[in-house]
Amino acid sequence: MIRLENLTKVFxxxxxxxxxxxxxxxxxxxxxxxxxxxxxxxxxxxxxxMINRIVKPSSGRVFINGDDTTDMNTQDLRRNIGYVIQQxxxxxxxxxxxNIAVVPKLLGWDKSRYKERARELMxxxxxxxxxxxxxxxxELSGGQQQRIGVARALAADPPxxxxxxxxxxxxxINRAVIQDEFLKMQQELNKTIMFVSHDIDEAIKMGDRVxxxxxxxxxQYSTPDDLLAAPKNAFxxxxxxxxxxxxxxNLVKVSEVVSDEIGTVKPEDTLxxxxxxxxxxxxxxxxxxxxxxxxxxxxxSRSLARTTKGYCRDHFQNVPATVSLDDDLRKVASLxxxxxxxxxxxxxxxxxxxGQITQRAMTHHLGARFRTKQRETVTAEPKE
Amino acid sequence: xxxxxxxSAGIILGLILVFLLGVWAQSSGAIDDFLWYLPDVQYLxxxxxxxxFLSGGLAILVAIPLGIWLSRPSMSRAAExxxxxxxxxxxxxxxxxxxxxxxxxxxxxxxxxxxxxxATLLPITRNTYAGLKGVSPALKEAAAGIGMSPVxxxxxxxxxxxxxxxxxxxxxxxxxxxxxxxxxxxxxAGGLGELIFTGIDLYDPIMMLSGAIPTAMLAIxxxxxxxxxxxxxxxxxxxxxxx
Ligand SMILES: Nc1ncnc2c1ncn2[C@@H]1O[C@H](COP(=O)(O)OP(=O)(O)OP(=O)(O)O)[C@@H](O)[C@H]1O
Ligand SMILES: [Mg+2]
Numbered sequence: 181m182i183r184l185e186n187l188t189k190v191f192x193x194x195x196x197x198x199x200x201x202x203x204x205x206x207x208x209x210x211x212x213x214x215x216x217x218x219x220x221x222x223x224x225x226x227x228x229x230m231i232n233r234i235v236k237p238s239s240g241r242v243f244i245n246g247d248d249t250t251d252m253n254t255q256d257l258r259r260n261i262g263y264v265i266q267q268x269x270x271x272x273x274x275x276x277x278x279n280i281a282v283v284p285k286l287l288g289w290d291k292s293r294y295k296e297r298a299r300e301l302m303x304x305x306x307x308x309x310x311x312x313x314x315x316x317x318x319e320l321s322g323g324q325q326q327r328i329g330v331a332r333a334l335a336a337d338p339p340x341x342x343x344x345x346x347x348x349x350x351x352x353i354n355r356a357v358i359q360d361e362f363l364k365m366q367q368e369l370n371k372t373i374m375f376v377s378h379d380i381d382e383a384i385k386m387g388d389r390v391x392x393x394x395x396x397x398x399x400q401y402s403t404p405d406d407l408l409a410a411p412k413n414a415f416x417x418x419x420x421x422x423x424x425x426x427x428x429x430n431l432v433k434v435s436e437v438v439s440d441e442i443g444t445v446k447p448e449d450t451l452x453x454x455x456x457x458x459x460x461x462x463x464x465x466x467x468x469x470x471x472x473x474x475x476x477x478x479x480x481s482r483s484l485a486r487t488t489k490g491y492c493r494d495h496f497q498n499v500p501a502t503v504s505l506d507d508d509l510r511k512v513a514s515l516x517x518x519x520x521x522x523x524x525x526x527x528x529x530x531x532x533x534x535g536q537i538t539q540r541a542m543t544h545h546l547g548a549r550f551r552t553k554q555r556e557t558v559t560a561e562p563k564e
Numbered sequence: 565x566x567x568x569x570x571x572s573a574g575i576i577l578g579l580i581l582v583f584l585l586g587v588w589a590q591s592s593g594a595i596d597d598f599l600w601y602l603p604d605v606q607y608l609x610x611x612x613x614x615x616x617f618l619s620g621g622l623a624i625l626v627a628i629p630l631g632i633w634l635s636r637p638s639m640s641r642a643a644e645x646x647x648x649x650x651x652x653x654x655x656x657x658x659x660x661x662x663x664x665x666x667x668x669x670x671x672x673x674x675x676x677x678x679x680x681x682x683a684t685l686l687p688i689t690r691n692t693y694a695g696l697k698g699v700s701p702a703l704k705e706a707a708a709g710i711g712m713s714p715v716x717x718x719x720x721x722x723x724x725x726x727x728x729x730x731x732x733x734x735x736x737x738x739x740x741x742x743x744x745x746x747x748x749x750x751x752x753a754g755g756l757g758e759l760i761f762t763g764i765d766l767y768d769p770i771m772m773l774s775g776a777i778p779t780a781m782l783a784i785x786x787x788x789x790x791x792x793x794x795x796x797x798x799x800x801x802x803x804x805x806x807x
Contacts, residue, residue, distance in 0.1 A: 232709055234705060234708060234709055254711075255711045255712075255713055256711070257711075258708070258709055258710065258711035259710070259711035260711075263706075263709035263710060265702060265705055265706050265709060267700075267702035267705075267706075268702070269700075269702040269703055269705060269706030270706075271703060271706070271707070271720075271721055271724075271725075272703075272725060272801045272802050273721070273724035273725050273799040273801050273802045274724075274799070274801065275801070282710055282712075282720075283710055283711065286710070286711060286712065286716070316800060316801030317801065318801060318807075332710075
């Protein structure tokens with residue numbers, strides 16, 4: 181757990197005092213990723229650096245797992261905090277392997293152990309160990325160097341990590357791969373992470389919580405979903421962008437919106453039964469046909485059922501797509517747009533139909549959050 | 565690469581000298597005159613190198629710690645003015661420094677070594693200081709953020725990254741040192757200056773050249789030697805010669 185209490189930093193510059201961090205209060209629970217988000221110069225880096233005391237706070241305190249860091253031995257403190265600096269800062273005089281092994285060596289690991297660890301980390305950051313470990317930093321691209329910087333910070337498996345725009349120089353494809361790898365690793369290792377970013381999409385993807393900064397002040401600190409559903413003020417709103425409702429689609433899983441009520445027909449049913457069902461359930465265009473194992477096999481369209489006689493098994497269309505419960509709504513929306521349909525069947529791991537997801541349900545789910553927030557602010561305002 | 569071009573330059577220079585000498589020696593029959601000085605040259609060259617070794621070695625031993633000390637953050641205020649003092653110090657001609665140290669320390673090896681030491685000190689101190697100051701702040705921050713102690717930061721990060729610049733200072737300083745040692749003869753410390761200055765006094769060009777040519781050769785050899793040491797010692801990642 182990291183807790184900041186009235187953390188403040190004032191820089192004395194020739195042009196007067198610059199308040200880089202102004203009474204920051206926040207807490208990151210153990211095992212969570214907190215994203216510090218905000219425009220350039222808003223104090224994200226300064227706040228981060230006060231945690232490992234690269235920058236001495238002007239006032240206020242930092243607690244790590246409940247212990248005040250003010251009087252701790254800085255070296256011991258820092259060896260237990262992985263640190264990825266914004267400028268990458270690999271040591272040019274050392275090979276990649278030596279760079280990664282710096283902290284393990286300081287901690288007195290034996291050679292075979294840190295060599296093994298270096299290879300392990302190279303796999304995690306998707307770089308070929310044999311090709312890279314013996315090279316020097318100057319022989320790597322900026323993005324590759326940045327990944328080594330992350331590996332170096334992870335090397336000794338510190339419980340707390342401070343990462344200053346760690347994926348900023350990596351191309352979008354590799355960035356997504358590394359973000360995913362990092363999240364996977366985080367699920368196993370449960371580190372407490374402070375992560376600076378000025379990319380809102382990265383913040384939403386990586387963060388359990390997001391702290392939005394503006395001119396040294398913490399403006400809003402909440403979960404990504406709360407942030408997108410209820411930005412506190414116009415600044416946060418504009419920083420999140422006009423499409424913040426769409427961004428929320430990333431955060432919601434099908435399982436939260438799925439309705440398990442779904443009308444189906446069997447191949448041996450007649451088309452008139454299908455038409456009846458379509459009308460009973462109030463479907464507009466079609467109904468799903470499933471086999472004995474409840475797997476979706478086709479669609480019976482309403483117009484066909486009305487004009488034709490016969491059995492469903494002879495008159496069905498293909499199912500355009502199905503979604504699983506773990507998919508996010510962004511994927512669902514994208515499928516719906518691509519197929520020009522307003523609903524999709526949901527299937528479980530064995531491919532059995534377990535419900536449906538409709539466009540209406542999605543808009544309703546996203547809208548519900550907006551509505552409750554609006555009502556809260558309306559009722560809350562007269563009191564203030 | 566650098567060392568190769570240096571040694572090849574040395575070889576070419578040597579060949580030209582040998583050729584010219586050969587032509588001249590042939591025409592004037594002076595080859596025997598040169599050979600006559602050979603034992604002197606051997607003895608004096610050893611003395612010459614010994615003076616360089618003592619004064620240069622002492623200068624390195626003092627200048628590097630001095631440069632390190634000046635580059636520490638706690639010294640940042642005083643360092644610049646101290647560097648200015650040192651800079652003014654070098655504008656004093658070496659001959660004057662030798663004369664001064666003679667008036668305090670008398671005649672012989674000791675005042676000569678001291679004078680040469682003072683003249684050699686500055687380039688090394690300046691390069692050590694500049695090299696360490698030039699290490700990127702991001703590297704120092706990364707080293708600190710990782711949990712290195714100030715001493716570990718100095719030896720694992722700062723010095724290795726400044727080493728190339730430091731070696732450049734040592735090379736310049738020692739090459740100048742070898743070229744300056746002949747002046748030490750004037751305060752009675754011997755060296756190849758003995759042949760040069762006596763040759764001048766006696767209008768004996770052969771005697772003068774048998775001091776001057778070995779001095780030039782020694783300077784080239786010392787320069788190449790230090791370039792070679794730098795090539796081996798400076799880590800590959802920060803060594804332009806090995807890039
Ligand atoms: N050492 C310093 N001396 C004086 N002012 C500083 C110093 N470091 C930072 N500042 C100022 O403090 C403010 C916050 O800087 P900080 O580096 O924390 O911004 P940031 O949010 O990390 O920005 P970016 O996204 O560009 O990295 C800026 O106005 C900056 O100019
Ligand atoms: Mg920053």
